Amino acid sequence: MTLITILKGHVNLRRLSRLPPCIFENYTRCMASFTKYAEHKPLEKIRNIGISAHIDSGKTTLTERILYYTGRIEQMHEVRGKDNVGATMDSMELERQRGITIQSAATYTIWKDHNINIIDTPGHVDFTVEVERALRVLDGAILVLCAVGGVQSQTLTVNRQMKRYNVPCLAFINKLDRMGANPYRVLHQMRSKMHHNAAFIQLPIGLEGETKGLIDLITQKAIYFEGEYGEVIRQDEIPKDMRTEADESHQELIEHLSNADEILGELFLNESKPTEKDLTDAIRRTCIKRTFTPVLVGTALKNKGVQPLLDAVIDYLPNPGEVENLANKEKQGEEPIKVVLDSARNDKKSFVGLAFKLEAGRFGQLTYFRCYQGMLKKGDTIFNTRTNKKVRIARLVRLHSNQMEDVHEVYAGDIFALFGVDCASGDTFVTDNKLDLSMESIFVPDPVVSMSIQAKNSKDRDNFAKGIARFTKEDPTFRFFYDPDSKETLVSGMGELHLDIYAQRMEREYACPVILGKPKVAFRETLTEPCEFDYLHKKQSGGAGQFARVSGIMEPLPPHENTKLEFSDETTGTNVPKQFIPGAEKGFRQMCEKGLLTGHKLAGIKFRLIDGAHHIVDSSELAFNLAAQGAVREVFERGNWSILEPIMLVEVTAPEEFQGTVIGQLTKRKGVITGTDGNEGWFTICAEVPLNDMFGYVGELRSSTQGKGEFSMEYSRYSPCTMEVQEELVRRYQESLSSNVQKKKN
Incomplete structure (x- = not known):
C-alpha cells in the first residue's frame, strides 16, 4: 500500500527522504516505471497483438522473453521451471502446475518507444473461446509454429479464427534448438496446408544443438545473440557457406512479395533491385492486407530471435488506426447500417468500447475492454447498448498479467479493464446513448461434451452455486443446466479437459470438491x-x-x-x-x-x-x-428420422514403431484416416473419429506408446451415426422414460 500511495503522489517529500535506502530505491524505480507506462502514445506508436499457436509451441515462453527484453520484468522464469515461480503470464496456480495456459492473459510493454499490448492465449482446443475473444479485439497476431511439429490441428483452428476476424499476422517458427527441427518443412506446410503466401525474411544459422543465430534477408546481415540471456545483439557478415542459400531465399522473398504487391511487382518486372525500404514497405502493405505472411525464425527458450521479432511487430503489423473497425447503427424497423469508427486519439468523438472478457477479481467482476473510438475518463458514465443500463466509472486499470495499474483515461486503441460493470461478454458500451451503435459480437462455438456434476458434500451447496455462477458468466462455452428427464444437473463444455479444469478450480477456489459423471455427447x-x-x-x-x-x-x-x-x-x-x-x-x-x-x-x-x-x-x-x-x-x-453425432478431427503424433498400434486403435474407434506424415522417426496421423468413441483414448494412447504419444482433437462436423449407436440411444431413452413413469406412479 505504501508504494501505491507514493505512486499517487500523496507522500510528503520530506517524509520520503527519511525512508530506508532500499525502499527509497524501490520507490524511484517504481515511479520511473509508472511514469514510463502511464504515458499515452500517439496512435502510430501503438500495437495490439496476440500470441497464438498449437499446444506446447512456446507461446508463453516467448511472451516471457518479450517482457524481459522490453524491461517489463527483471527475471525470466520458465513455464515449468525448477524455481517453482512459473511464467509471468501463467498467473493461475493450476496453469503453473500443469504447464499449460488456461486463461488468456493481457499485458503491455514498451519497445523502441512503441506501446505494445499483448494477449497470451491458450493453445488447447478446449479453451478455444479465449482465442476467439483475443483475436476479436486485436489488430495483429504472432502465429507461433513449432519447428518440429509444424502446422498442427490447432494451428489450423487459430488460422481460421484469424481469417474470421481479418487479423494480419507474422509467423514465428520457434524451437529451432529441438531435435528434428526443420523450418523449411514448416514453411512448405504453411503454403500447402494453410494456403499462406509465405516466405522467410530470416534464415537460421545452424539447427538443433548447432543453433548460433540467424540471417536477416532484408538487411543481408547475420545476427548473433550473446550475453547470458541473449540480450547483446551482434551483427556480422553472412557466413560464406550460407551465402548462396541466403541469395536464393532473398530472391524467393522478392518473388512472393511481387505476386502480392503491385509497387514491388513493377520493380521486379523492370528488373530493378529493390532497396531495404522497398522490401520493408512492401511487407508492411501486404501483411496488413493479409496477402503475404512474413516468416521469422528463432528459439525463445535459448533466447535467440526474440528482439528481431519485436522489431517486425513494429515494422509490419498495423497500428489501431490502420484497421477498419465497423459497428452496426440500428434504427427502428430498418436494417442495421455499417458505420466505420474513428480511431483517431481525440476526445471529441463519443467513446465506443467492447467488453470482450469477464473475470471475477478480488474487488468484484473485472471486465476487459477494447476502446475503439474516443476516450474514457475516470468518473465518466457509460451505457450498455444492449440493456440500456448506465454505469459510472469509478476505477480504470491496465493489466500486467494478474497485476493492475490505475490510469486516469484511455484512448482509442487501448486495452483496459473496469470494475463493477454488470454485462455479458461481447456487449458494446458508449458514452452517448443516442448513438445506437453496437459492435459485432464474439463467435462462440457450441459445447460438444456434457457431464453430470454434483457437490461431493451437501454442505458445500452455496459455494457450488457461487462457483458455477461465476464460471458460466466468465466462459460462454461452459454451460450449466438441469435435465428433467435424467433428474441430473449437467455441465457442457468443449472437451473432457475443459470440464476437468473447472472441476479442479471448484475445489481450489471455492473449497467445493465435485463429482463428474460419465461424459454425454451432444447428439442431434x-x-x-x-x-x-x-x-x-x-x-x-x-x-x-x-x-x-x-x-x-x-x-x-x-x-x-x-x-x-x-x-x-x-x-x-x-x-x-x-x-x-x-x-x-x-x-x-x-x-x-x-x-x-x-x-x-x-x-x-x-x-x-x-x-x-x-x-x-x-x-x-x-x-x-x-x-x-x-x-x-x-x-x-x-x-423418417436419424441421429447425428459430432465428428472430431483427431491428430496423433508418436514414434514410428507404434504407427500400426495407433492406426489399429483409431480404426477400432470407428476412425477414418485422412492423412499421414512422417518426420525424423516420428509420425503424425490425421483422422476423423466420432466423439462418442474418443472417451478414454488419452490413457490408451499413452499406455501403448510408452507415454510418448500425444493427440489433439477439435470439432469438425455433425454426421449420421451408425444404426447400432442409434438403436442403443433410442433404447436407453425409452428405458429412462419408462423408469420416470414408474417413479411417478410410486
Whole structure:
C-alpha cells in the first residue's frame, strides 16, 4: 500500500527522504516505471497483438522473453521451471502446475518507444473461446509454429479464427534448438496446408544443438545473440557457406512479395533491385492486407530471435488506426447500417468500447475492454447498448498479467479493464446513448461434451452455486443446466479437459470438491427426407377460441448446414396474416429443443410454411404457435428420422514403431484416416473419429506408446451415426422414460 500511495503522489517529500535506502530505491524505480507506462502514445506508436499457436509451441515462453527484453520484468522464469515461480503470464496456480495456459492473459510493454499490448492465449482446443475473444479485439497476431511439429490441428483452428476476424499476422517458427527441427518443412506446410503466401525474411544459422543465430534477408546481415540471456545483439557478415542459400531465399522473398504487391511487382518486372525500404514497405502493405505472411525464425527458450521479432511487430503489423473497425447503427424497423469508427486519439468523438472478457477479481467482476473510438475518463458514465443500463466509472486499470495499474483515461486503441460493470461478454458500451451503435459480437462455438456434476458434500451447496455462477458468466462455452428427464444437473463444455479444469478450480477456489459423471455427447436428431404437414389447431371453450392452420414441408438441410435450423415463410396472400408468422416460427423452434427418438435437440431442418388459414376473431399468435408445434409433432410420427453425432478431427503424433498400434486403435474407434506424415522417426496421423468413441483414448494412447504419444482433437462436423449407436440411444431413452413413469406412479 505504501508504494501505491507514493505512486499517487500523496507522500510528503520530506517524509520520503527519511525512508530506508532500499525502499527509497524501490520507490524511484517504481515511479520511473509508472511514469514510463502511464504515458499515452500517439496512435502510430501503438500495437495490439496476440500470441497464438498449437499446444506446447512456446507461446508463453516467448511472451516471457518479450517482457524481459522490453524491461517489463527483471527475471525470466520458465513455464515449468525448477524455481517453482512459473511464467509471468501463467498467473493461475493450476496453469503453473500443469504447464499449460488456461486463461488468456493481457499485458503491455514498451519497445523502441512503441506501446505494445499483448494477449497470451491458450493453445488447447478446449479453451478455444479465449482465442476467439483475443483475436476479436486485436489488430495483429504472432502465429507461433513449432519447428518440429509444424502446422498442427490447432494451428489450423487459430488460422481460421484469424481469417474470421481479418487479423494480419507474422509467423514465428520457434524451437529451432529441438531435435528434428526443420523450418523449411514448416514453411512448405504453411503454403500447402494453410494456403499462406509465405516466405522467410530470416534464415537460421545452424539447427538443433548447432543453433548460433540467424540471417536477416532484408538487411543481408547475420545476427548473433550473446550475453547470458541473449540480450547483446551482434551483427556480422553472412557466413560464406550460407551465402548462396541466403541469395536464393532473398530472391524467393522478392518473388512472393511481387505476386502480392503491385509497387514491388513493377520493380521486379523492370528488373530493378529493390532497396531495404522497398522490401520493408512492401511487407508492411501486404501483411496488413493479409496477402503475404512474413516468416521469422528463432528459439525463445535459448533466447535467440526474440528482439528481431519485436522489431517486425513494429515494422509490419498495423497500428489501431490502420484497421477498419465497423459497428452496426440500428434504427427502428430498418436494417442495421455499417458505420466505420474513428480511431483517431481525440476526445471529441463519443467513446465506443467492447467488453470482450469477464473475470471475477478480488474487488468484484473485472471486465476487459477494447476502446475503439474516443476516450474514457475516470468518473465518466457509460451505457450498455444492449440493456440500456448506465454505469459510472469509478476505477480504470491496465493489466500486467494478474497485476493492475490505475490510469486516469484511455484512448482509442487501448486495452483496459473496469470494475463493477454488470454485462455479458461481447456487449458494446458508449458514452452517448443516442448513438445506437453496437459492435459485432464474439463467435462462440457450441459445447460438444456434457457431464453430470454434483457437490461431493451437501454442505458445500452455496459455494457450488457461487462457483458455477461465476464460471458460466466468465466462459460462454461452459454451460450449466438441469435435465428433467435424467433428474441430473449437467455441465457442457468443449472437451473432457475443459470440464476437468473447472472441476479442479471448484475445489481450489471455492473449497467445493465435485463429482463428474460419465461424459454425454451432444447428439442431434434430423429428418432424412422431406415430409409434408397440414395441421389444424382448433379449440373452443366458450368466449374467444383458438384457430390456426399451417401447411407446408419440413425438409433436411444440406450436410454442411446440418447444425442449423431454418424457418422459411413462403405464404402468399392473406391466409396466414404476417403478424402471426413469428408465433409459428417460435412454436417450431420450441419443439426443436427436444426430439422424439432420444430427447436430443433437432438440427439440420428447414420448416417451410407454404399455406394455412386463420379466423378473423379466434386466430392469434399463440394459436399459430400451438399449430406449428402440432405440425412438428405430426412430422415426428410420419417422417423418417436419424441421429447425428459430432465428428472430431483427431491428430496423433508418436514414434514410428507404434504407427500400426495407433492406426489399429483409431480404426477400432470407428476412425477414418485422412492423412499421414512422417518426420525424423516420428509420425503424425490425421483422422476423423466420432466423439462418442474418443472417451478414454488419452490413457490408451499413452499406455501403448510408452507415454510418448500425444493427440489433439477439435470439432469438425455433425454426421449420421451408425444404426447400432442409434438403436442403443433410442433404447436407453425409452428405458429412462419408462423408469420416470414408474417413479411417478410410486
